[in-house]
Amino acid sequence: MLYExxxxxxxxxxxxxxxxxxISPDGGLFVPAGNVTVSGKQLExxxxxxxxxxxxxxxxxxxxxxxxxxxxxCVDLAYAPGKFDAPGIAPVCKLDASLYVxxxxxxxxCAFKDMALQILPHLLTRAAAMTGEExxxxxxxxxxxxxxxxxxxxxxxxxxxxxxxxxPEQGVSEVQKLQMVTQEGENVAVxxxxxxxxxxxxxxxxxxxxxxxxxxxxxxGYRLSSANSINWGRLVxxxxxxxxAYLDLMAKGEIGPGxxxxxxVPTGNFGNILAAYxxxxxxxxxxxxxxxxxxxxxxxxxxxxxxxxxxRPFQKTISPSMDILISSNLERLLxxxxxxxxxxxxxxxxxxxxxxxxxxxxxxRNLIAGIFWAGFAGDDETVETIxxxxxxxxYVVDTHTAVGLNVYEKYRATTGDGTKTILASxxxxxxxxxSVARAILGEExxxxxxxxxxxxxxxxxxxxxxxxxxxxLAAKPVLHTKSTPKERMKETVRDILKP
Ligand SMILES: N[C@@H](CCOP(=O)(O)O)C(=O)O
Numbered sequence: 290m291l292y293e294x295x296x297x298x299x300x301x302x303x304x305x306x307x308x309x310x311x312i313s314p315d316g317g318l319f320v321p322a323g324n325v326t327v328s329g330k331q332l333e334x335x336x337x338x339x340x341x342x343x344x345x346x347x348x349x350x351x352x353x354x355x356x357x358x359x360x361x362x363c364v365d366l367a368y369a370p371g372k373f374d375a376p377g378i379a380p381v382c383k384l385d386a387s388l389y390v391x392x393x394x395x396x397x398x399c400a401f402k403d404m405a406l407q408i409l410p411h412l413l414t415r416a417a418a419m420t421g422e423e424x425x426x427x428x429x430x431x432x433x434x435x436x437x438x439x440x441x442x443x444x445x446x447x448x449x450x451x452x453x454x455x456x457p458e459q460g461v462s463e464v465q466k467l468q469m470v471t472q473e474g475e476n477v478a479v480x481x482x483x484x485x486x487x488x489x490x491x492x493x494x495x496x497x498x499x500x501x502x503x504x505x506x507x508x509x510g511y512r513l514s515s516a517n518s519i520n521w522g523r524l525v526x527x528x529x530x531x532x533x534a535y536l537d538l539m540a541k542g543e544i545g546p547g548x549x550x551x552x553x554v555p556t557g558n559f560g561n562i563l564a565a566y567x568x569x570x571x572x573x574x575x576x577x578x579x580x581x582x583x584x585x586x587x588x589x590x591x592x593x594x595x596x597x598x599x600x601r602p603f604q605k606t607i608s609p610s611m612d613i614l615i616s617s618n619l620e621r622l623l624x625x626x627x628x629x630x631x632x633x634x635x636x637x638x639x640x641x642x643x644x645x646x647x648x649x650x651x652x653x654r655n656l657i658a659g660i661f662w663a664g665f666a667g668d669d670e671t672v673e674t675i676x677x678x679x680x681x682x683x684y685v686v687d688t689h690t691a692v693g694l695n696v697y698e699k700y701r702a703t704t705g706d707g708t709k710t711i712l713a714s715x716x717x718x719x720x721x722x723x724s725v726a727r728a729i730l731g732e733e734x735x736x737x738x739x740x741x742x743x744x745x746x747x748x749x750x751x752x753x754x755x756x757x758x759x760x761x762l763a764a765k766p767v768l769h770t771k772s773t774p775k776e777r778m779k780e781t782v783r784d785i786l787k788p
Pocket of ligand 1: 431432433434435436437516517519557558561610
């Protein structure tokens with residue numbers, strides 16, 4: 290399998306090169322140049338395998354050139370016993386006859402990002418070796434809260450790498466911030482950006498696109514790469530858990546072979562739901578992909594109208610990881626659905642850059658509408674959903690998962706579709722404990738308490754233990770206090786890397 294850029298101005302590259310570069314030098318994103326298909330027979334065989342075995346089978350299809358034993362070694366390291374606090378890695382919990390929750394937050398940092406960021410460092414260091422890379426790889430990350438910590442945890446002290454994470458100063462939960470600013474490791478830097486996530490992501494992309502700066506870095510012994518979902522190495526491990534969830538339900542007899550399911554996915558940068566799209570293109574029986582947004586509902590409008598318009602106020606919500614108005618991975622979907630027409634994709638992305646909006650053609654729009662359904666939930670609806678799901682099922686969800694659940698309920702009410710649905714639960718409720726505790730315990734229970742105190746309050750009320758990754762946060766020293774105006778991110782990188 291080779292990879293091509295969505296902007297069409299870079300030649301085909303190997304999987305190792307695509308992962309090492311992170312983003313294509315022409316500004317586009319790497320996508321597979323061919324197709325991978327999994328037959329019904331193969332699905333039946335895979336149903337009896339462990340998560341790790343399934344991961345090897347799927348990854349090897351996309352990572353040609355990587356010896357199978359190396360892929361297996363990466364998988365074994367990433368999903369080793371003890372790394373995830375659930376034996377199945379990504380367990381599926383049944384809420385009712387047609388609704389299942391895929392819990393993706395059992396990793397060390399309590400968010401779905403661990404599913405890919407526990408393995409990406411292993412893939413990337415092997416990719417660097419396979420491509421004869423001699424420079425130190427500098428991972429630049431823009432985060433709205435979850436990717437940052439998961440990337441830091443994955444890359445800390447990885448030889449031959451450095452990692453710099455930019456997060457919006459006022460745009461993450463207290464727990465998310467503490468997770469990042471207390472990060473230990475010889476090769477890590479964490480910087481608050483005076484701006485929002487879109488500013489941080491735009492700053493990182495502009496650094497990737499700055500040829501002169503990249504030449505300067507190469508001279509200094511550094512090559513940039515990414516741990517965001519713009520890097521193909523982030524997406525391919527995410528495909529695995531959609532297969533795993535489906536196959537687990539099949540193995541338990543909850544669904545029959547070939548039965549179609551819906552996936553409902555809380556969505557920000559569009560990477561998670563895009564992984565579900567790739568899974569369905571490979572042959573996983575999928576009926577509908579339900580794209581759930583918070584009040585930053587640019588994707589809802591886009592999927593409904595075909596017009597992407599980021600010219601709207603950036604809303605700070607209680608689901609901050611989804612506070613995003615420019616969803617990077619949509620570019621990959623558009624590329625595939627418009628018949629790999631890179632000139633058209635380039636045009637749309639140029640319009641987005643220039644005017645903040647673009648309109649896609651009717652054909653592409655109809656193709657999107659045939660696969661995706663979109664909706665959004667405001668903060669009040671999110672709180673109400675956390676409360677009602679707790680009352681109905683005794684099950685505690687975080688604010689992002691609640692957005693997904695709320696939009697799924699709207700989907701069901703609007704369409705009457707009773708297809709079994711798997712909701713991607715993207716973060717532990719303890720990461721957003723203030724909103725969650727307020728929803729299930731009431732205002733009184735949270736008044737005057739900080740998020741660290743509320744960890745225990747939520748644990749006592751819900752009977753769920755505080756995850757190990759969050760338990761000792763209060764005792765950890767703050768190690769990162771740097772901040773930067775959004776216009777000076779490049780200088781900050783230079784400063785951090787200076788000998
Ligand atoms: N929600 C993300 C934003 C970045 O998304 P990514 O999937 O491209 O890494 C976060 O938590 O940082």
